[in-house]
Amino acid sequence: MSRLLEIEDLSVRYRMLPSWRAAMQSQDPYLNAVCGVSFAIEEGQSFALVGESGSGKSTLARAIMGIEKAHSGSIRFQGHELRGLSKRGYKSFRRNMSMMFQDPAGSLSPRLTVKRLITEPFLIHQIRNTNIEDEAIKLLQMVGLGSEFLNRYPHQLSGGQARRVGVARALALSPKLLVADEPTAGLDVSVQGEVLNLLLELQQQQNISVLIITHNLNVVLHFADRMAIMYLGRFIEQGAAQEIFLRPRHPYTQALLSSSPEPDPDSKGSRIELKGEVSSNMDRPAGCEFHPRCPIAQSLCTSTAPRESSADHGHSFSCHYPVAIFNEN
Amino acid sequence: MLSDPVLQIRNLSVEFSARKRTIRALRNIDLDIPRGGTVGVVGESGCGKSTLILSIMRLLAPNSKIVSGDIVFEDRSLFELTEREMQSVRGNEISMIFQDPLTSLNPVISVGQQLIDVQYRDSVAKKVKQQRAIDALSQVGIPDAEARLSSFPHQFSGGMRQRIAIAMTMIEEPILLIADEPTTALDATLEVQIIRELKELQKQSRCSILFVSHHLGVVADLCDYVVVMYAGEIVEQGPVRDLFYNVRHPYAQKLLECDPARIVRSAEKKFPTIPGDLPDLGNLPGGCIFSNRCHSAFDKCETHSPRRTEVSTGHSVSCHLY
Numbered sequence: 001m002s003r004l005l006e007i008e009d010l011s012v013r014y015r016m017l018p019s020w021r022a023a024m025q026s027q028d029p030y031l032n033a034v035c036g037v038s039f040a041i042e043e044g045q046s047f048a049l050v051g052e053s054g055s056g057k058s059t060l061a062r063a064i065m066g067i068e069k070a071h072s073g074s075i076r077f078q079g080h081e082l083r084g085l086s087k088r089g090y091k092s093f094r095r096n097m098s099m100m101f102q103d104p105a106g107s108l109s110p111r112l113t114v115k116r117l118i119t120e121p122f123l124i125h126q127i128r129n130t131n132i133e134d135e136a137i138k139l140l141q142m143v144g145l146g147s148e149f150l151n152r153y154p155h156q157l158s159g160g161q162a163r164r165v166g167v168a169r170a171l172a173l174s175p176k177l178l179v180a181d182e183p184t185a186g187l188d189v190s191v192q193g194e195v196l197n198l199l200l201e202l203q204q205q206q207n208i209s210v211l212i213i214t215h216n217l218n219v220v221l222h223f224a225d226r227m228a229i230m231y232l233g234r235f236i237e238q239g240a241a242q243e244i245f246l247r248p249r250h251p252y253t254q255a256l257l258s259s260s261p262e263p264d265p266d267s268k269g270s271r272i273e274l275k276g277e278v279s280s281n282m283d284r285p286a287g288c289e290f291h292p293r294c295p296i297a298q299s300l301c302t303s304t305a306p307r308e309s310s311a312d313h314g315h316s317f318s319c320h321y322p323v324a325i326f327n328e329n
Numbered sequence: 330m331l332s333d334p335v336l337q338i339r340n341l342s343v344e345f346s347a348r349k350r351t352i353r354a355l356r357n358i359d360l361d362i363p364r365g366g367t368v369g370v371v372g373e374s375g376c377g378k379s380t381l382i383l384s385i386m387r388l389l390a391p392n393s394k395i396v397s398g399d400i401v402f403e404d405r406s407l408f409e410l411t412e413r414e415m416q417s418v419r420g421n422e423i424s425m426i427f428q429d430p431l432t433s434l435n436p437v438i439s440v441g442q443q444l445i446d447v448q449y450r451d452s453v454a455k456k457v458k459q460q461r462a463i464d465a466l467s468q469v470g471i472p473d474a475e476a477r478l479s480s481f482p483h484q485f486s487g488g489m490r491q492r493i494a495i496a497m498t499m500i501e502e503p504i505l506l507i508a509d510e511p512t513t514a515l516d517a518t519l520e521v522q523i524i525r526e527l528k529e530l531q532k533q534s535r536c537s538i539l540f541v542s543h544h545l546g547v548v549a550d551l552c553d554y555v556v557v558m559y560a561g562e563i564v565e566q567g568p569v570r571d572l573f574y575n576v577r578h579p580y581a582q583k584l585l586e587c588d589p590a591r592i593v594r595s596a597e598k599k600f601p602t603i604p605g606d607l608p609d610l611g612n613l614p615g616g617c618i619f620s621n622r623c624h625s626a627f628d629k630c631e632t633h634s635p636r637r638t639e640v641s642t643g644h645s646v647s648c649h650l651y
Contacts, residue, residue: 216589222598265569271521277489
C-alpha cells in the first residue's frame with residue numbers, strides 16, 4: 001500500500017486579537033485550533049477523527065482540503081506538498097479529494113436542482129467529454145436514488161436523501177480521498193445505517209480512502225481502520241481502531257469509550273464520569289491539557305506536558321500515566 | 330395502569346390543518362406519568378414527540394385541533410383551564426428543559442437576572458430570590474455561583490448553559506419536569522455528567538420527569554418506564570427492563586437493533602437500517618401504520634389496526650402478533 005495523504009506537524013491558528021493589543025496585554029493573539037498533528041492515510045484505508053466539539057476535527061479536515069490556511073507543517077497528497085499552494089494550484093488536487101460537509105441541507109444550494117448540484121464538479125473542473133445527463137443518472141443510481149430526483153430541489157429531499165445527494169456530489173469525479181465531516185449527524189438511527197452502509201460499499205468498490213469525522217465511537221469501530229482522538233487541537237491517542245477499542249491507553253479515550261453505552265438498563269456503573277468542563281483553546285491549562293478533568297491526574301500532570309509515547313502497531317498516545325493493559329488471560 | 334399518576338393522558342388525538350390537508354399528528358395516546366417516576370419517550374423525528382409535549386404544555390400552534398381525549402394533571406383537566414390558570418401551571422408546576430440551551434436562554438440578560446425573573450410569581454424580597462438563584466446554580470454544580478450571577482449565557486460553556494437551564498426549571502420546584510432531548514447538543518462525556526446530575530436532582534426534589542430522547546442508551550440509564558412512538562401512535566410501552574430485554578413490537582425491536590451502540594458487538598459488517606419511509610400523516614393507510622415497513626406483516630396488518638394488548642404487567646404493545 002502506498003501513502004495517499006501524509007500530514008506532518010500540521011498547525012492551524014486563527015488570529016483573535018490585533019498584534020498591538022496582544023503586545024499590550026502580553027497575550028497570545030492566536031487561537032491554536034490544531035497544533036502539531038501528524039498522521040497518514042494509506043490508499044483504500046479509512047481514518048476516523050474523534051473528539052468533542054471544539055477539539056479541532058473540522059478545522060483539520062478543512063485545512064487538508066485547503067479551505068482553511070495551515071500555519072505550519074506539511075500536507076502531502078500523493079507525494080505533492082499542498083501547503084502554501086495558491087488557490088489555482090490547489091484546484092487541480094481537489095479533483096482527487098472531495099468533501100462531504102456536515103450540514104447536508106445547508107451545503108446544497110437551495111436554488112439548484114439535484115442534477116445541477118451533482119454535476120457542478122464537472123463544470124468547475126471543465127470536464128466536457130462526458131454526457132452530463134448520463135453521468136448524473138449514474139451518480140444517483142450509485143447512491144440508490146432514482147432518476148426522478150434529477151429535477152428536484154433540496155427542500156424536496158428528506159434528510160437521508162439530502163445526505164445521499166451529498167455523497168453523489170462528493171464522488172462525482174471519482175476522487176481518491178473523501179473527507180466526510182459528521183456524515184450521520186442529525187439523522188435518525190434507522191437512516192444513519194443507510195448512509196454508512198452506502199459509504200462502506202462505495203469505499204470497497206472504488207478503493208477510496210476516507211477521512212471520517214464523527215463523535216459516535218461505535219461508528220468508528222465498524223467503519224475505520226485507524227483512528228485518532230483529538231482534544232484541544234492535539235492528537236492524544238492514535239492507532240488501529242480495533243486496538244484502541246480493546247486497549248485504550250489515554251484516560252480520556254477510556255472515558256469517551258465508556259460514555260456511549262449500550263441501551264441496557266442493567267449495565268450501570270461502567271461509565272467513567274469526568275468532572276469539570278472542557279477547557280478552552282484560548283486558555284490552555286499548563287502541563288497536560290487534560291489534567292483538570294482527568295480522574296487519575298497527579299502533580300506531574302499539572303506541570304509537564306506529556307510526550308508522545310508509542311506502543312505496538314503504530315499505536316501512540318500522550319499521557320504520563322497511561323491506562324494499564326489488562327492481562328487478558 | 331400505574332398507581333398515583335401525576336399526569337394522565339387519555340385517548341389524546343391531535344390534528345393540524347395545513348393547506349387543504351389534515352395532518353393527524355397524534356392518535357389515541359394513552360400515557361400515565363407516575364409520581365416521582367421517570368418516563369422516557371423514544372421515537373424518530375416526525376413521530377409526534379414534540380406534539381405530545383406541546384399538548385401537555387398547551388402550546389400547540391393555532392392551526393392545531395385537539396380531536397379527542399384529555400390530559401389530567403393533578404386531578405384537573407388541563408384542557409379546561411383558562412389561559413390564565415394555565416400560565417400558573419407552566420414553569421411553576423410543569424417545567425420544561427429545551428434541547429438547545431443557547432436558544433432557550435436570553436443572550437442579553439444576565440443569568441442571575443433570568444433566574445430571578447422566573448420567580449416572578451413569588452412575593453418575596455429580591456434578596457431571597459437572589460439567594461435561591463445562587464443555591465440553584467450551586468446545586469447543578471456551577472462553581473463560584475454568586476460571582477457568576479452577573480455573567481451572560483455566552484460566557485458559559487455548552488454543558489454549563491444546559492446546567493443553568495436545568496437550574497432555572499428546578500427553582501420553582503415543579504411537580505413534573507419535561508426534558509426535550511436535553512443532551513443532544515452536548516458531547517458524550519458531558520452527556521454522562523448532565524444525566525447523573527438530573528438523577529441527583531430528581532432524588533432530592535422528588536419530581537416526575539418526562540424525558541424525550543432518541544438516545545436509547547440514556548433512556549435505559551435514566552428512565553423507569555419507556556414509551557416507543559411511531560408516526561403519531563404509541564406502539565409499545567412498559568417498564569424499562571421489559572422494554573429493553575423483552576421488546577415485542579417489530580418497530581421497537583428494529584429501533585433497538587439500529588442503535589449504533591448495539592452493533593459494536595455484532596460481527597456483521599453492515600449497519601442495520603429500517604427500510605422504507607414514514608407513512609404520510611395527511612393520508613394514512615388503513616391497517617397498522619407500521620405494516621409497510623414491517624418484516625413480519627401479514628394480511629390482517631394491512632386491513633385492521635391492531636389494538637393495544639397487555640403482554641405483562643404494565644407492558645403493552647399494539648401489534649397483531651400478540
